[in-house]
Amino acid sequence: MPTTTTTTVAGRTKHAKAILGDELHKKLGETKVLVVGAGGIGCELIKTLVLSGFIDITLLDLDTIDLSNLNRQFLFRTTHIKKPKSLIAASVASTFNPLVDITPIQDNIMDSEKYHVDWFRGFDIVLNALDNLEARKYVGRMCVAGGVKMVESGTAGYLGQVQPIVGGVTECFECMEKPKGGKTYPVCTIRSTPSLPIHCVVWSKSYLMGQLFGVDEDAGAELDEAEKQGENAEEIANLRKEAESFAQVRAAIRSGGPAARMIFDKIFNTDIKRLLSMSDMWNHRASPVPLDFDRIMQGENENGNGSKQKQTVALKDQKKLTTKENLELFVSSVSALSARLSSTETVIEFDKDDDDTLNFVTAASNLRSLAYGIPQKTKWEVKEMAGNIIPAIATTNAIIAGLIVLQGVNLIASSFSPPTSTPTSPSPSPLSSLRNIHIQLKPSVPLSAITTSRPNPACGICRDIYTVVRCDPLRATLRDVVQGVLGLSPPPISEFTIFASSPSAPSATRILADPDWEDNLDRTLGSVNVRCGMFVNVVHEEGVWETISVGIGGLPPDAGCYGGNANRNRNAEGEGEGEGIPWLMLPDPLPRLVVRKEEKEKSGGTNTPLPPPPVERASLKRGLGEDDDIVVLDSNDNHSADAHPPAAKRRKTSSNPPPSTPPERQHPARAGFSSPSKKRKLEEDGLVLMESAEELLDDISEDINGGEGDVIVID
Amino acid sequence: MASGEFTEEEQGRYDRQIRLWGIEAQQRMRNATILVVRLRGTATETIKNIVLAGIGKLILVDADDVKEEDLGAGFFFRDDDVGKKRVDAAKARIENLNPLVTVETVPNFNVLNNQNFESTVNGVDLVCITEWDRDDLVRLNIICRRSRKPFYSGGTYGLLGYIFCDLLDHNYISPDRSSPKDVPKSIQMKVSYPSLQDALRHRWSLLSKRQTKELNPASVFAILALWRFQSIQKRLPIGAQDVGELQQIADALVSEADVNKQVITTVPHSLIESVTMTAVHEFSPVCAIVGGLLAQDILKTLAAREPPIANFLTFDGNTGGASVCKLSMS
Structure with missing residues (x-):
């Protein structure tokens, strides 16, 4: 909570207000920001945020400070070595502006029981300053699922990138498949x-x-x-x-x-x-x-x-x-x-x-x-x-952090139109449009700014319909949740295959029920090992409807969850469920079922969906075997697992070749698609997607295996 | 610290960057003395970056006191520094960033007088002047050329920013990124820079439509127009009453420079308007970006590795893009 007693000299915000306008500047101060990562990008980001007018900041990082951080993580000193990054960064950056209120958390963001969809929904914007692919995917999924705007970022040596993401509006982090990390x-x-x-x-x-x-x-x-x-x-x-x-x-x-x-x-x-x-x-x-x-x-x-x-x-x-x-x-x-x-x-x-x-x-x-x-x-x-050391310098991180804040301000401005300018102060230049920005080696254009792309229609992450059900998993049954979300109108629950997945281990997708196997429907979530923080994916067997992904959240403390009487089950139409089960809170309104894009196109605008091609069931239930015959360089990473989308997602695309989608949007199979637009644009700008960040950059060592395969890795 | 083996502490502290630019580059940085003039947002960021990287010595010149609004982008300052000399308030905090770097401060601008500047410049390896006016940049650049010292200038005007450099005849090693990865190859390169005075006479006649567009001429000419306005009025534009004059100057500059008319004949009025209203203001993210690019380029020049800016960079915070024009250079 921002402390109301804090004061600072009045002129501190003069420049920022002149540039942003008073309304937008005020809005920044009211925005709840989550910064994930207090390392190379994170230190720069926190500094720039507190100077720009952001007040309410939560900063999460798991790490402690090391001597090799000090060449760029300028909030840290030799005396801070071995102390938690989040705590030190928050306390040092607070001295730059007495108005700010930074909440540091030393923890792993991928703890899905704590950092679930509902938790992310408590923020207006999420800024990623991460150094590994798993955590970025995790945060990316949570923001898409929770409908929270975010800015993704990364740096490696001289290169870096910034990507603003609005679920359903722009490409999400996984619309473009990330190259497999770790040789x-x-x-x-x-x-x-x-x-x-x-x-x-x-x-x-x-x-x-x-x-x-x-x-x-x-x-x-x-x-x-x-x-x-x-x-x-x-x-x-x-x-x-x-x-x-x-x-x-x-x-x-x-x-x-x-x-x-x-x-x-x-x-x-x-x-x-x-x-x-x-x-x-x-x-x-x-x-x-x-x-x-x-x-x-x-x-x-x-x-x-x-x-x-x-x-x-x-x-x-x-x-x-x-x-x-x-x-x-x-x-x-x-x-x-x-x-x-x-x-x-x-x-x-x-x-x-x-x-x-x-x-x-x-x-x-x-x-x-x-x-x-x-x-x-x-x-x-x-x-x-x-x-797997990735070279890292202060300058790249500072530039990227500045760009993150500008894009973050864009995201905030876009959801907020200031009152028309008064005659005395003409509207200052609005930071109006979202751009993906890359630091590149091309001498004439060191920072390329590309208009963000539309979501990939075949994306297995951001095309789902997301919703949250709060419940006591020990009492709510799978049917309570799924039927509750589907509502009382058709299609019946028996047309769906139901999966469970954990956002931190997406390859561990399990089938809970399908049209021929309904044994689990009347079991409680707990008895089929679905806990708070996990997702229940409701996939239409015939592929007519977009998948609904239900985040399972715990009951709020004031719900009187164990047989209490507050917060009765409701749904949008109030169709007789009003006095329902006290340990289940359905979303209000219920998610709308959406006809899949391919289905719409196939049916040529009529209301008679064609049956999709038969689904190969065998392939669905096969385990997601990783390539056991290979040695993964970094034993700590699961990157090889990330190359496989969850079974539910894979199926969605592989069972439905979209012959009618426009050519540039055609993705015959998720496993094989490369970036629809980004890669092409990168190439036009003289930047080639590299297998690892060092490929172009490093002539000291010929064969490092950068932790992340993306152009941009991180620090 | 001038020479000799790197200590364990240096090895540990600089590990991640030596892996990027190599030990010889680090050695050159360690031996360098840099003169930075004027401590506002852009210089704050630049200094942070070059001190973290491990230059040998920083000489920082600023005569002004800390104003309240300096706290907006100046993270070396605190509330109770208002009224103190900027350099006095900042010195200990700069030293704190990296105890291996020597910091010297000069609390007046006398060193910029012709006589003094020449002797000051002779004692340093590179000069970086921030947030300064065009006519004086031209004068200081000429003195640096006489002493054969690389010259950088940079600053921000609201959401816009620029970097100009004159590196004289600069030799550097460029890693050949087209060569196969397992046979690293480097090419020795040489490039000659013009003075700022000559750069300002640049004509765009030879550029194709596409080449012209890529360089974002609107922001280039918005900045050049601010420079000319400042030269005429002895101040930057500060309000609505200045919009008309700035627009006129900008359009005249576009025409004088013979810019491809299919791309631009006038600098968009909305840009001129916003620049007029924000030119005297600074915004931390823009300072971080321009100061980051400026520091990175200073380090590349010191290291004599990687191609530096040639020779005029503009950053446009409205889009987040930056482009580099070659002003009067091939």
């Missing part, structure tokens, strides 16, 4: 036939670290799957032997004795010799050379690279290690990690900021590179490759 490699490339430095880094980080210091898990499943995918059977059998022999070294590491030599001999000598015995593998590629511990220690294997080389300006971690130095680093890091395992820790995972693990991955991948004749990498480079 993946075939198991055999990583495990037996690496040819690039990144292959060796991935092997050390994702495989070897786990085998030696991670949970003792059965590596067989991965190999079973690789075999099914048709990878070389002999090679797989060989890898199985290799996996079995890890048991011994794991034991040695945990016994506290010196294990480095034993590990070295196994992975750089025995395992490589075993691979060499499969002579077929090496017919068309250079064969690896087994390494000899003693010879390396005696200084053999040095071939001119390393510290003898002339060094220009370099950081300590940018110096090339000699082979002997690499081996010494391997030995010292193994003993450091072993010591940790035999004292306090049971499992050690790779963390780019954990120096022991970074040293180990650097040394192990370089030794493997040596065996395979692959160029070595410095610790500095390995950190970037293994840690």
